[in-house]
Amino acid sequence: MRAFGLAATIVVSSATATAFAPAGLAAQTTALVGGTLIDGFGAPPIRNSVVLIEGQRIQRVGRVGEVAVPAGATVISTEGMTVLPGLWDMHVHLMIVGHADYAHWDSTYPAQFESVIMPAAACQLLMAGVTSARDLGGPLEASLRVRDRVNQGEIPGPTLYVSGPFIQHEPYPGTELFRWGVTGERDAREKVRRLAEAGVNVIKLIDQDQMTMEEVRAVVDEAHRRRLPVIAHAHRPEEIRRALDAGVDGVEHTGLQTAPEYPADVMAAVRDRTAQGNRGPFFWTPTISPLYNYDYLRDNPEWLDDPSWHLGLPDDIIADIRQSLAHWDQLPYYQMMPQRRPTLARKFQQLKESGAILLIGTDSGVPGNFHSQSTWQELDVWVNVFGYPAMEAIRAATYWPAVAMGVSNDVGTVSEGKYADLIAVRGDPLRHISVLRDVDLVIKRGRRYR
Numbered sequence: 001m002r003a004f005g006l007a008a009t010i011v012v013s014s015a016t017a018t019a020f021a022p023a024g025l026a027a028q029t030t031a032l033v034g035g036t037l038i039d040g041f042g043a044p045p046i047r048n049s050v051v052l053i054e055g056q057r058i059q060r061v062g063r064v065g066e067v068a069v070p071a072g073a074t075v076i077s078t079e080g081m082t083v084l085p086g087l088w089d090m091h092v093h094l095m096i097v098g099h100a101d102y103a104h105w106d107s108t109y110p111a112q113f114e115s116v117i118m119p120a121a122a123c124q125l126l127m128a129g130v131t132s133a134r135d136l137g138g139p140l141e142a143s144l145r146v147r148d149r150v151n152q153g154e155i156p157g158p159t160l161y162v163s164g165p166f167i168q169h170e171p172y173p174g175t176e177l178f179r180w181g182v183t184g185e186r187d188a189r190e191k192v193r194r195l196a197e198a199g200v201n202v203i204k205l206i207d208q209d210q211m212t213m214e215e216v217r218a219v220v221d222e223a224h225r226r227r228l229p230v231i232a233h234a235h236r237p238e239e240i241r242r243a244l245d246a247g248v249d250g251v252e253h254t255g256l257q258t259a260p261e262y263p264a265d266v267m268a269a270v271r272d273r274t275a276q277g278n279r280g281p282f283f284w285t286p287t288i289s290p291l292y293n294y295d296y297l298r299d300n301p302e303w304l305d306d307p308s309w310h311l312g313l314p315d316d317i318i319a320d321i322r323q324s325l326a327h328w329d330q331l332p333y334y335q336m337m338p339q340r341r342p343t344l345a346r347k348f349q350q351l352k353e354s355g356a357i358l359l360i361g362t363d364s365g366v367p368g369n370f371h372s373q374s375t376w377q378e379l380d381v382w383v384n385v386f387g388y389p390a391m392e393a394i395r396a397a398t399y400w401p402a403v404a405m406g407v408s409n410d411v412g413t414v415s416e417g418k419y420a421d422l423i424a425v426r427g428d429p430l431r432h433i434s435v436l437r438d439v440d441l442v443i444k445r446g447r448r449y450r
Protein backbone atom coordinates (compact mmCIF):
# COMPACT_ATOMS: atom_id res chain seq x y z
CA MET A 1 0.00 0.00 0.00
CA ARG A 2 3.00 2.26 0.37
CA ALA A 3 2.61 3.70 -3.09
CA PHE A 4 -0.97 4.81 -2.56
CA GLY A 5 -0.59 7.43 0.07
CA LEU A 6 -2.70 7.84 3.14
CA ALA A 7 -6.13 8.47 1.65
CA ALA A 8 -6.40 5.22 -0.25
CA THR A 9 -5.15 3.26 2.72
CA ILE A 10 -7.88 4.71 4.90
CA VAL A 11 -10.53 3.97 2.32
CA VAL A 12 -9.56 0.36 1.98
CA SER A 13 -9.22 -0.36 5.66
CA SER A 14 -12.57 1.22 6.52
CA ALA A 15 -14.10 -0.75 3.65
CA THR A 16 -12.80 -3.92 5.18
CA ALA A 17 -14.47 -3.00 8.41
CA THR A 18 -17.89 -2.27 6.89
CA ALA A 19 -18.27 -4.87 4.19
CA PHE A 20 -16.75 -7.79 5.96
CA ALA A 21 -18.16 -7.63 9.46
CA PRO A 22 -16.82 -10.63 11.31
CA ALA A 23 -18.74 -13.52 12.89
CA GLY A 24 -21.92 -15.27 11.90
CA LEU A 25 -23.06 -16.78 8.62
CA ALA A 26 -25.07 -13.72 7.57
CA ALA A 27 -22.03 -11.50 7.96
CA GLN A 28 -21.26 -12.42 4.36
CA THR A 29 -24.53 -10.79 3.28
CA THR A 30 -24.79 -7.06 2.67
CA ALA A 31 -28.18 -5.50 2.01
CA LEU A 32 -28.68 -2.17 0.24
CA VAL A 33 -32.13 -1.12 1.35
CA GLY A 34 -34.56 1.62 0.41
CA GLY A 35 -33.13 3.48 -2.55
CA THR A 36 -34.34 3.74 -6.13
CA LEU A 37 -32.61 1.22 -8.37
CA ILE A 38 -31.57 1.79 -11.97
CA ASP A 39 -30.62 -1.73 -12.99
CA GLY A 40 -28.90 -0.91 -16.30
CA PHE A 41 -31.46 -2.57 -18.57
CA GLY A 42 -33.30 0.68 -19.27
CA ALA A 43 -36.67 -0.12 -17.69
CA PRO A 44 -38.25 2.33 -15.23
CA PRO A 45 -36.35 2.46 -11.92
CA ILE A 46 -37.36 0.18 -9.07
CA ARG A 47 -38.52 2.16 -6.04
CA ASN A 48 -37.78 1.07 -2.47
CA SER A 49 -35.31 -1.43 -3.74
CA VAL A 50 -33.42 -4.14 -1.93
CA VAL A 51 -30.16 -5.55 -3.27
CA LEU A 52 -28.67 -8.48 -1.39
CA ILE A 53 -24.98 -9.14 -1.89
CA GLU A 54 -23.38 -12.39 -0.85
CA GLY A 55 -19.65 -12.65 -1.23
CA GLN A 56 -18.71 -11.17 -4.60
CA ARG A 57 -22.12 -11.62 -6.21
CA ILE A 58 -25.59 -10.13 -6.20
CA GLN A 59 -27.91 -12.66 -4.64
CA ARG A 60 -31.34 -11.01 -4.83
CA VAL A 61 -32.83 -7.85 -6.34
CA GLY A 62 -36.32 -6.68 -5.45
CA ARG A 63 -38.42 -4.38 -3.35
CA VAL A 64 -38.79 -3.74 0.35
CA GLY A 65 -41.47 -6.14 1.55
CA GLU A 66 -40.78 -8.65 -1.22
CA VAL A 67 -37.18 -9.46 -0.45
CA ALA A 68 -36.43 -10.35 3.15
CA VAL A 69 -33.18 -9.07 4.57
CA PRO A 70 -31.51 -11.99 6.39
CA ALA A 71 -30.97 -11.57 10.10
CA GLY A 72 -27.43 -10.46 10.76
CA ALA A 73 -26.90 -8.97 7.31
CA THR A 74 -24.94 -5.75 7.11
CA VAL A 75 -27.63 -3.25 6.16
CA ILE A 76 -26.70 -0.11 4.25
CA SER A 77 -29.56 2.34 3.91
CA THR A 78 -29.86 3.80 0.42
CA GLU A 79 -32.87 5.95 1.32
CA GLY A 80 -32.84 9.16 -0.68
CA MET A 81 -30.35 7.67 -3.06
CA THR A 82 -30.17 6.07 -6.46
CA VAL A 83 -28.44 2.72 -6.74
CA LEU A 84 -26.99 1.80 -10.10
CA PRO A 85 -24.43 -0.50 -11.68
CA GLY A 86 -20.85 0.56 -11.19
CA LEU A 87 -19.78 2.80 -14.05
CA TRP A 88 -17.48 1.84 -16.88
CA ASP A 89 -15.01 4.15 -18.52
CA MET A 90 -14.11 2.67 -21.88
CA HIS A 91 -11.19 4.94 -22.70
CA VAL A 92 -8.70 5.72 -19.97
CA HIS A 93 -4.93 6.19 -19.90
CA LEU A 94 -3.59 4.99 -16.58
CA MET A 95 0.00 5.92 -17.42
CA ILE A 96 -0.84 9.61 -17.58
CA VAL A 97 -2.58 11.61 -14.87
CA GLY A 98 -3.21 15.06 -16.35
CA HIS A 99 0.29 16.43 -16.95
CA ALA A 100 0.40 18.80 -19.93
CA ASP A 101 3.82 17.92 -21.36
CA TYR A 102 3.94 14.40 -22.80
CA ALA A 103 7.61 14.58 -23.83
CA HIS A 104 8.59 15.49 -20.28
CA TRP A 105 6.26 12.88 -18.80
CA ASP A 106 7.42 10.06 -21.06
CA SER A 107 11.08 10.77 -20.34
CA THR A 108 10.74 11.39 -16.58
CA TYR A 109 8.25 8.92 -15.09
CA PRO A 110 8.31 5.52 -16.81
CA ALA A 111 10.12 3.99 -13.81
CA GLN A 112 7.13 5.00 -11.67
CA PHE A 113 4.33 4.02 -14.06
CA GLU A 114 3.77 0.60 -12.55
CA SER A 115 4.57 1.35 -8.92
CA VAL A 116 2.90 4.74 -8.46
CA ILE A 117 1.13 6.34 -11.40
CA MET A 118 -1.05 3.59 -12.82
CA PRO A 119 -2.18 2.46 -9.36
CA ALA A 120 -3.01 6.08 -8.44
CA ALA A 121 -5.03 6.52 -11.63
CA ALA A 122 -6.88 3.28 -10.97
CA CYS A 123 -7.66 4.28 -7.39
CA GLN A 124 -8.96 7.68 -8.50
CA LEU A 125 -11.28 6.04 -11.03
CA LEU A 126 -12.68 3.62 -8.47
CA MET A 127 -13.34 6.38 -5.96
CA ALA A 128 -15.28 8.19 -8.70
CA GLY A 129 -17.60 5.20 -9.05
CA VAL A 130 -15.85 3.58 -12.00
CA THR A 131 -15.77 -0.14 -11.25
CA SER A 132 -14.60 -1.24 -14.72
CA ALA A 133 -12.27 0.52 -17.12
CA ARG A 134 -10.58 -0.08 -20.43
CA ASP A 135 -7.00 1.17 -20.55
CA LEU A 136 -5.92 1.94 -24.10
CA GLY A 137 -2.23 2.31 -24.75
CA GLY A 138 0.40 1.59 -22.14
CA PRO A 139 3.61 -0.34 -21.53
CA LEU A 140 2.84 -4.03 -21.88
CA GLU A 141 4.26 -5.60 -18.74
CA ALA A 142 3.28 -2.73 -16.43
CA SER A 143 -0.28 -2.71 -17.80
CA LEU A 144 -0.69 -6.42 -17.26
CA ARG A 145 0.78 -6.44 -13.77
CA VAL A 146 -1.28 -3.47 -12.59
CA ARG A 147 -4.40 -5.05 -14.13
CA ASP A 148 -3.74 -8.33 -12.38
CA ARG A 149 -3.01 -6.76 -9.00
CA VAL A 150 -6.21 -4.73 -9.21
CA ASN A 151 -8.29 -7.63 -10.47
CA GLN A 152 -6.98 -9.89 -7.71
CA GLY A 153 -7.99 -7.30 -5.12
CA GLU A 154 -4.46 -6.44 -4.01
CA ILE A 155 -4.80 -2.75 -4.83
CA PRO A 156 -7.91 -0.58 -5.30
CA GLY A 157 -9.09 0.14 -8.81
CA PRO A 158 -11.75 -0.71 -11.38
CA THR A 159 -11.69 -4.16 -12.95
CA LEU A 160 -9.25 -3.46 -15.76
CA TYR A 161 -9.21 -4.45 -19.41
CA VAL A 162 -5.97 -3.41 -21.07
CA SER A 163 -4.60 -3.12 -24.59
CA GLY A 164 -0.93 -2.75 -23.79
CA PRO A 165 0.93 -0.85 -26.53
CA PHE A 166 -0.81 0.86 -29.40
CA ILE A 167 -0.34 -0.82 -32.78
CA GLN A 168 0.56 1.73 -35.42
CA HIS A 169 2.76 2.47 -38.41
CA GLU A 170 5.66 3.85 -36.43
CA PRO A 171 6.05 4.94 -32.80
CA TYR A 172 6.60 8.65 -32.25
CA PRO A 173 10.17 9.24 -31.02
CA GLY A 174 10.52 8.43 -27.34
CA THR A 175 7.27 6.45 -27.10
CA GLU A 176 8.53 2.98 -28.04
CA LEU A 177 7.63 1.67 -24.58
CA PHE A 178 3.90 1.89 -25.29
CA ARG A 179 3.70 2.19 -29.11
CA TRP A 180 4.62 -0.67 -31.39
CA GLY A 181 5.21 -0.02 -35.07
CA VAL A 182 4.45 -2.67 -37.69
CA THR A 183 6.25 -3.19 -40.96
CA GLY A 184 4.46 -5.59 -43.23
CA GLU A 185 1.68 -8.08 -42.86
CA ARG A 186 3.79 -10.76 -41.18
CA ASP A 187 5.09 -8.30 -38.58
CA ALA A 188 1.54 -7.08 -37.92
CA ARG A 189 0.45 -10.65 -37.14
CA GLU A 190 3.53 -11.22 -35.03
CA LYS A 191 2.94 -8.12 -32.90
CA VAL A 192 -0.69 -9.06 -32.30
CA ARG A 193 0.37 -12.61 -31.45
CA ARG A 194 2.81 -11.29 -28.85
CA LEU A 195 0.15 -9.10 -27.26
CA ALA A 196 -2.39 -11.91 -27.29
CA GLU A 197 -0.02 -14.41 -25.75
CA ALA A 198 0.98 -11.89 -23.09
CA GLY A 199 -2.72 -11.70 -22.19
CA VAL A 200 -4.10 -8.33 -23.28
CA ASN A 201 -7.88 -7.89 -23.46
CA VAL A 202 -8.17 -5.71 -26.56
CA ILE A 203 -6.05 -4.49 -29.47
CA LYS A 204 -5.76 -0.74 -30.02
CA LEU A 205 -5.05 0.53 -33.53
CA ILE A 206 -3.98 4.08 -34.21
CA ASP A 207 -2.85 5.93 -37.33
CA GLN A 208 -4.16 3.05 -39.43
CA ASP A 209 -4.35 5.43 -42.37
CA GLN A 210 -0.54 5.39 -42.39
CA MET A 211 -0.39 1.59 -42.51
CA THR A 212 -0.94 -0.51 -45.59
CA MET A 213 -4.39 -1.99 -45.85
CA GLU A 214 -2.77 -5.43 -45.75
CA GLU A 215 -1.23 -4.58 -42.39
CA VAL A 216 -4.52 -3.27 -41.00
CA ARG A 217 -6.38 -6.37 -42.16
CA ALA A 218 -3.67 -8.61 -40.71
CA VAL A 219 -3.98 -6.92 -37.30
CA VAL A 220 -7.75 -7.33 -37.23
CA ASP A 221 -7.72 -10.87 -38.59
CA GLU A 222 -5.04 -12.06 -36.20
CA ALA A 223 -6.78 -10.43 -33.24
CA HIS A 224 -10.14 -11.94 -34.12
CA ARG A 225 -8.58 -15.38 -34.58
CA ARG A 226 -7.44 -14.99 -30.99
CA ARG A 227 -10.86 -13.72 -29.88
CA LEU A 228 -9.62 -10.23 -29.11
CA PRO A 229 -11.68 -7.19 -30.06
CA VAL A 230 -9.96 -4.45 -32.05
CA ILE A 231 -10.72 -0.80 -31.60
CA ALA A 232 -9.28 2.01 -33.66
CA HIS A 233 -8.69 5.72 -33.45
CA ALA A 234 -11.10 7.77 -35.53
CA HIS A 235 -9.42 11.13 -35.89
CA ARG A 236 -9.35 11.30 -39.68
CA PRO A 237 -11.91 10.13 -42.27
CA GLU A 238 -9.45 7.70 -43.80
CA GLU A 239 -8.77 6.16 -40.38
CA ILE A 240 -12.49 5.48 -40.00
CA ARG A 241 -12.90 4.13 -43.54
CA ARG A 242 -10.03 1.73 -43.06
CA ALA A 243 -11.17 0.67 -39.63
CA LEU A 244 -14.59 -0.22 -41.03
CA ASP A 245 -13.14 -1.83 -44.11
CA ALA A 246 -10.92 -4.07 -42.00
CA GLY A 247 -13.76 -5.03 -39.69
CA VAL A 248 -12.76 -3.50 -36.36
CA ASP A 249 -15.22 -3.76 -33.49
CA GLY A 250 -15.32 -0.11 -32.55
CA VAL A 251 -13.74 3.29 -32.91
CA GLU A 252 -12.72 6.04 -30.53
CA HIS A 253 -12.98 9.84 -30.31
CA THR A 254 -14.90 12.59 -32.06
CA GLY A 255 -12.41 13.51 -34.71
CA LEU A 256 -11.86 15.40 -37.97
CA GLN A 257 -10.48 18.48 -36.22
CA THR A 258 -12.39 21.54 -37.45
CA ALA A 259 -14.32 19.88 -40.27
CA PRO A 260 -18.00 20.67 -39.75
CA GLU A 261 -19.21 17.08 -39.97
CA TYR A 262 -18.34 13.50 -40.87
CA PRO A 263 -18.31 12.84 -44.63
CA ALA A 264 -21.47 11.19 -45.93
CA ASP A 265 -19.61 8.11 -47.17
CA VAL A 266 -18.14 7.50 -43.70
CA MET A 267 -21.53 7.64 -42.03
CA ALA A 268 -22.99 5.45 -44.79
CA ALA A 269 -20.25 2.90 -44.10
CA VAL A 270 -21.12 2.90 -40.38
CA ARG A 271 -24.80 2.39 -41.21
CA ASP A 272 -23.88 -0.44 -43.57
CA ARG A 273 -21.89 -2.07 -40.82
CA THR A 274 -24.58 -1.69 -38.16
CA ALA A 275 -27.24 -3.00 -40.56
CA GLN A 276 -25.44 -6.33 -40.73
CA GLY A 277 -27.34 -8.00 -37.93
CA ASN A 278 -25.12 -11.07 -37.89
CA ARG A 279 -22.05 -9.07 -36.89
CA GLY A 280 -23.21 -7.68 -33.56
CA PRO A 281 -23.09 -4.04 -32.52
CA PHE A 282 -20.51 -1.57 -33.74
CA PHE A 283 -19.25 0.59 -30.90
CA TRP A 284 -18.19 4.23 -30.90
CA THR A 285 -16.63 5.95 -27.88
CA PRO A 286 -16.74 9.69 -28.60
CA THR A 287 -14.57 10.90 -25.64
CA ILE A 288 -16.16 14.27 -26.28
CA SER A 289 -16.09 16.02 -22.90
CA PRO A 290 -12.40 17.07 -22.89
CA LEU A 291 -13.00 18.68 -26.28
CA TYR A 292 -16.23 20.34 -25.31
CA ASN A 293 -15.16 21.54 -21.87
CA TYR A 294 -11.82 23.07 -22.77
CA ASP A 295 -13.07 26.62 -23.40
CA TYR A 296 -15.00 26.63 -20.15
CA LEU A 297 -12.02 25.34 -18.19
CA ARG A 298 -9.65 27.78 -19.80
CA ASP A 299 -11.85 30.57 -18.47
CA ASN A 300 -12.63 28.86 -15.14
CA PRO A 301 -9.46 27.03 -14.10
CA GLU A 302 -10.39 26.92 -10.42
CA TRP A 303 -11.43 23.28 -10.70
CA LEU A 304 -7.86 22.33 -11.57
CA ASP A 305 -7.18 23.02 -7.90
CA ASP A 306 -9.70 20.38 -6.82
CA PRO A 307 -7.54 17.97 -4.83
CA SER A 308 -9.46 14.85 -5.95
CA TRP A 309 -6.77 14.14 -8.55
CA HIS A 310 -4.00 14.11 -5.95
CA LEU A 311 -5.15 10.76 -4.54
CA GLY A 312 -2.31 8.28 -4.53
CA LEU A 313 0.24 10.68 -6.04
CA PRO A 314 3.35 11.90 -4.18
CA ASP A 315 3.79 15.61 -3.62
CA ASP A 316 6.57 16.07 -6.17
CA ILE A 317 4.47 14.64 -8.99
CA ILE A 318 1.45 16.69 -7.95
CA ALA A 319 3.62 19.82 -8.01
CA ASP A 320 4.98 18.91 -11.43
CA ILE A 321 1.48 18.43 -12.85
CA ARG A 322 0.27 21.67 -11.31
CA GLN A 323 3.06 23.71 -12.79
CA SER A 324 2.50 22.10 -16.20
CA LEU A 325 -1.09 23.36 -16.09
CA ALA A 326 -0.22 26.84 -14.85
CA HIS A 327 -0.81 28.31 -18.29
CA TRP A 328 -3.84 26.23 -19.11
CA ASP A 329 -4.88 28.71 -21.79
CA GLN A 330 -1.60 28.19 -23.65
CA LEU A 331 -1.44 24.39 -23.85
CA PRO A 332 -0.63 23.28 -27.40
CA TYR A 333 -2.82 20.20 -26.85
CA TYR A 334 -5.95 22.32 -26.80
CA GLN A 335 -5.23 25.20 -29.17
CA MET A 336 -7.61 23.89 -31.83
CA MET A 337 -10.48 23.41 -29.41
CA PRO A 338 -12.17 26.79 -29.86
CA GLN A 339 -12.46 25.97 -33.57
CA ARG A 340 -13.46 22.35 -32.99
CA ARG A 341 -16.06 23.00 -30.33
CA PRO A 342 -18.80 24.41 -32.59
CA THR A 343 -18.56 21.29 -34.77
CA LEU A 344 -19.11 18.82 -31.95
CA ALA A 345 -22.88 19.02 -31.69
CA ARG A 346 -23.30 18.12 -35.35
CA LYS A 347 -20.79 15.28 -35.15
CA PHE A 348 -22.36 13.87 -32.00
CA GLN A 349 -25.75 14.01 -33.72
CA GLN A 350 -24.29 12.09 -36.66
CA LEU A 351 -22.91 9.46 -34.30
CA LYS A 352 -26.32 9.13 -32.62
CA GLU A 353 -27.92 8.57 -36.03
CA SER A 354 -25.24 6.24 -37.34
CA GLY A 355 -26.55 3.08 -35.72
CA ALA A 356 -23.34 2.70 -33.71
CA ILE A 357 -23.71 1.96 -30.00
CA LEU A 358 -22.15 4.91 -28.20
CA LEU A 359 -20.05 4.20 -25.12
CA ILE A 360 -18.88 6.39 -22.26
CA GLY A 361 -15.13 6.85 -22.39
CA THR A 362 -13.18 9.92 -21.48
CA ASP A 363 -9.54 9.89 -22.52
CA SER A 364 -8.87 10.46 -18.84
CA GLY A 365 -5.27 11.24 -18.08
CA VAL A 366 -4.78 13.65 -21.00
CA PRO A 367 -3.82 17.20 -19.96
CA GLY A 368 -6.04 18.47 -17.16
CA ASN A 369 -8.55 15.62 -17.68
CA PHE A 370 -8.30 13.83 -14.36
CA HIS A 371 -9.34 10.27 -13.61
CA SER A 372 -11.16 11.51 -10.53
CA GLN A 373 -13.57 13.68 -12.52
CA SER A 374 -13.63 12.61 -16.15
CA THR A 375 -16.43 10.04 -16.21
CA TRP A 376 -19.25 12.13 -14.76
CA GLN A 377 -18.15 15.01 -16.99
CA GLU A 378 -18.59 12.88 -20.12
CA LEU A 379 -22.08 11.86 -18.96
CA ASP A 380 -22.87 15.50 -18.21
CA VAL A 381 -21.89 16.69 -21.69
CA TRP A 382 -23.89 13.96 -23.42
CA VAL A 383 -27.03 14.67 -21.39
CA ASN A 384 -26.93 18.36 -20.61
CA VAL A 385 -25.27 19.67 -23.76
CA PHE A 386 -26.22 17.24 -26.51
CA GLY A 387 -29.58 16.09 -25.17
CA TYR A 388 -28.78 12.40 -24.92
CA PRO A 389 -31.40 10.65 -22.79
CA ALA A 390 -30.02 10.17 -19.27
CA MET A 391 -31.11 6.53 -19.08
CA GLU A 392 -29.34 5.76 -22.35
CA ALA A 393 -26.24 7.62 -21.20
CA ILE A 394 -26.18 5.50 -18.03
CA ARG A 395 -26.56 2.36 -20.13
CA ALA A 396 -23.63 3.57 -22.26
CA ALA A 397 -21.61 3.52 -19.03
CA THR A 398 -22.93 0.21 -17.68
CA TYR A 399 -24.78 -2.31 -19.84
CA TRP A 400 -23.21 -1.64 -23.24
CA PRO A 401 -19.55 -1.58 -22.21
CA ALA A 402 -20.02 -5.00 -20.62
CA VAL A 403 -21.45 -6.23 -23.92
CA ALA A 404 -18.58 -4.64 -25.85
CA MET A 405 -16.02 -6.45 -23.69
CA GLY A 406 -17.89 -9.75 -23.80
CA VAL A 407 -18.54 -9.88 -20.04
CA SER A 408 -22.23 -8.99 -19.85
CA ASN A 409 -23.02 -12.30 -18.15
CA ASP A 410 -21.01 -11.11 -15.17
CA VAL A 411 -21.24 -7.32 -14.97
CA GLY A 412 -22.95 -4.24 -16.41
CA THR A 413 -26.35 -4.56 -14.72
CA VAL A 414 -27.70 -5.06 -11.23
CA SER A 415 -28.92 -8.61 -11.69
CA GLU A 416 -29.08 -11.71 -9.56
CA GLY A 417 -25.94 -13.78 -10.01
CA LYS A 418 -23.77 -11.03 -11.45
CA TYR A 419 -20.81 -9.51 -9.67
CA ALA A 420 -21.78 -6.94 -7.08
CA ASP A 421 -20.39 -3.87 -8.85
CA LEU A 422 -22.64 -1.09 -7.58
CA ILE A 423 -22.65 2.57 -6.75
CA ALA A 424 -25.13 4.83 -5.00
CA VAL A 425 -25.56 8.58 -5.18
CA ARG A 426 -27.80 11.06 -3.42
CA GLY A 427 -30.54 12.28 -5.72
CA ASP A 428 -31.68 11.19 -9.15
CA PRO A 429 -29.18 10.99 -12.01
CA LEU A 430 -32.07 10.64 -14.47
CA ARG A 431 -33.07 14.19 -13.56
CA HIS A 432 -29.63 15.61 -12.67
CA ILE A 433 -26.93 13.48 -14.24
CA SER A 434 -24.19 15.49 -12.54
CA VAL A 435 -25.10 14.03 -9.14
CA LEU A 436 -22.72 11.30 -10.31
CA ARG A 437 -19.98 13.76 -9.43
CA ASP A 438 -20.34 12.76 -5.79
CA VAL A 439 -20.66 9.03 -5.49
CA ASP A 440 -21.52 8.04 -1.93
CA LEU A 441 -21.12 4.30 -2.17
CA VAL A 442 -18.79 2.20 -4.28
CA ILE A 443 -18.91 -1.58 -4.13
CA LYS A 444 -16.81 -3.71 -6.46
CA ARG A 445 -17.03 -7.49 -6.45
CA GLY A 446 -18.90 -7.32 -3.17
CA ARG A 447 -16.28 -5.24 -1.42
CA ARG A 448 -17.05 -1.74 -0.28
CA TYR A 449 -14.42 0.86 -1.21
CA ARG A 450 -16.39 3.99 -0.45
Ligand SMILES: [Zn+2]
Nearest residue numbers: 091093136363
Ligand atom coordinates in the same frame (compact mmCIF):
# COMPACT_ATOMS: atom_id res chain seq x y z
ZN1 LIG B 1 -6.89 8.20 -25.69
